Amino acid sequence: MHCTHCGRETPPGHYCVHCGADLTEQASARTRARRHAFAANPSEHVYHPGIVSTFFPHFGPRRTQQMRWILLAGITVIFLIGLGRIVPVATVAAALFVPLLYLAYFYDVELYESEPLAVLGATFAVGALLGLGLSLSFAPILQRYLRPLFGPRPEYVLLHGIAYPILAQALMLVGPLLLYFWRRRFDEVLDGLAFGAASGLGFAAAQSIVLAWLLITGPIQQAGPASSWAIPTIRDSLFVPLLDAGTTGLICAALWAHRHGLRPAAGAARLGWLGALPVVIALALLLQVAPALATDLARGLIESLVWYGLALLGALLLARHVLHVALLARARELGHGGVVRCPHCGHEVPDVPFCPHCGLAMRSIAKRARTARAEPAGGAEA
């Protein structure tokens, strides 16, 4: 069969194994970019707001489903602890929940077998140290300008709503940038996403522990209804860390995608202006500043939850766009000459960049799955 998109020969199937283009009869020039089938999880649309398939893209369908349940259960437990007003436990659990899940994910998929968790752990630690430094140095300044009963002063809004998120985003990029320049062999777009996310999660964890500590020991006492303690736990355990992971992962994914220059002709889609680095950085900063500023100006727990939720949604969709296009454009041969079982649809597929049956980008699966079933060509199991 002849792929009309890249011009190469491909076995009969739904997707071209070389460029990932949709080859069905109905596919037009536009749908070959296959927005309906996310390269890292073809059963979802590219712009489906899936937390697990975006931040844990190496998981197959079974693990993705398990992770959804773990996330839901964890958030529920943390919310209930918050409702019970066991504030220190709730805040520490909220700060550590998503980062610990992320480290467990990396252990599970064995992404970097030669430097196991060290690379990711170091990125996480650098993010955490910088988060600790920034929130510790900002907290006393912010407290000076905060007047809980009369609303914030303009200085507070400028510092907390604008300066802090921009500084924070810059510091979250330090760890991944060190890897970008010093560990050049981690050069895939999913590596960029992973390092960005790890740094963002480390930063968010340190920051929320510092802020929680100041809140518990500070002048503002634990008054108010139980919901005023429970609602922020959702924001702090899920939305803030994932937003930090999302904007940092987004910038890093775009940075890594441009590393060797994209070959737009080789992929079934283009990054477009949404993939240009200055645009990505500007959007990430906007997504960081907007919810912080809105929280300061329109104070309210539910409102704040909504602002952070919307910003997270924006970061998620942008990151998926960059991942999808970069995975399509940067497809490479896997090079072990064997046969693997596609973790998404379960078909035996040869050593090719895309599964011909479901269109999964094979670079997005865990290394263990890529090599476990590798065997000499022709020795495929029935």
Ligand SMILES: [Zn+2]
């Ligand atoms: Zn093709």
Ligand SMILES: [Zn+2]
């Ligand atoms: Zn497949």
